Amino acid sequence: AQSVTQPDIHITVSEGASLELRCNYSYGATPYLFWYVQSPGQGLQLLLKYFSGDTLVQGIKGFEAEFKRSQSSFNLRKPSVHWSDAAEYFCAVVWYSGGGADGLTFGKGTHLIIQP
Amino acid sequence: DVKVTQSSRYLVKRTGEKVFLECVQDMDHENMFWYRQDPGLGLRLIYFSYDVKMKEKGDIPEGYSVSREKKERFSLILESASTNQTSMYLCASSFQGLGSYEQYFGPGTRLTVT
Numbered sequence A: 001a002q003s004v005t006q007p008d009i010h011i012t013v014s015e016g017a018s019l020e021l022r023c024n025y026s027y028g029a030t031p032y033l034f035w036y037v038q039s040p041g042q043g044l045q046l047l048l049k050y051f052s053g054d055t056l057v058q059g060i061k062g063f064e065a066e067f068k069r070s071q072s073s074f075n076l077r078k079p080s081v082h083w084s085d086a087a088e089y090f091c092a093v094v095w096y097s098g099g100g101a102d103g104l105t106f107g108k109g110t111h112l113i114i115q116p
Numbered sequence B: 001d002v003k004v005t006q007s008s009r010y011l012v013k014r015t016g017e018k019v020f021l022e023c024v025q026d027m028d029h030e031n032m033f034w035y036r037q038d039p040g041l042g043l044r045l046i047y048f049s050y051d052v053k054m055k056e057k058g059d060i061p062e063g064y065s066v067s068r069e070k071k072e073r074f075s076l077i078l079e080s081a082s083t084n085q086t087s088m089y090l091c092a093s094s095f096q097g098l099g100s101y102e103q104y105f106g107p108g109t110r111l112t113v114t
Helices: none
Strands: A010-014 A019-021 A031-038 A045-050 A056-058 A064-068 A073-078 A087-095 A110-115 B004-006 B010-013 B019-025 B031-038 B042-049 B065-070 B073-078 B087-094 B109-113
Touching: A010 A019, A019 A110, A031 A064, A031 A073, A045 A056, A045 A064, A045 A073, A073 A087, A087 B042, B004 B087, B010 B019, B019 B031, B019 B087, B019 B109, B031 B073, B042 B065, B042 B073, B073 B087
Parallel strands: A010 A110, B010 B109
Antiparallel strands: A019 A073, A031 A045, A031 A087, A056 A064, A064 A073, A087 A110, B004 B019, B019 B073, B031 B042, B031 B087, B065 B073, B087 B109
C-alpha cells in the first residue's frame, strides 16, 4: 500500500535555529506532494506543494521544501524558526491516477516545539 | 479565499445515536472529502465524493456513510455512534482535474461519543 513516513514524532528547536522536517513516501510514478501545518485547535493550512518543475519549492511563512525523486523524499526546511512556528506538521501525498479525485495520504505528523 | 465550514466545532453524543456532521464549501469545488484525525495516526480518509450523489470509500469507511445532495454540501453520517468513533473529523474540498489535488480544509469537528 502507498504510504507516507514522517520519522520524527517530536522535534525541539531553539528559536532562531534552522529546521528540517523529514518526509518519505512509498514509490509512485507521479506523486504530488504537500506540507500542511496545524496550529492547536485549528484546521490544516497548506504551506507548500510540489507538482512538477523546479524541485525546490517555496511556501508561505518562510518555509521551503525539496523534492528528491531518487530518495523518495520531500523534506521541509526553514532557515530560522520563530516561536509562532510551534505546531503539528503533516506531509501528504497523492499519486496521480488519471481520475478526477483522490484522497491525500498523510504522514502521522511531526510535533514541533520551539525553545526560547 | 476558499472557505470550508463545518457545522459544529465540538459535539458530544451518546453511544447508539445517529450523528450528522455537515460540511459546506463556497468555491464550487467538485471534490469533497472526510478525514478523521487521531493522535499518532495522522489523518485517514473515510469517504470522498467527486460529484453530486457520487461517493467513494476511503481507507476506513466502516461505521460511516455519506450524503452529497448538493455540490457545496457533504455530510458524514454515523448511523450508530460508538466510543471508538470519538475523534476529530476534518472536511476538505478541491477542484477536479490534472494538477488540482490541493485540498482546502475546514476547522474540524471534535466529536466525543460517551
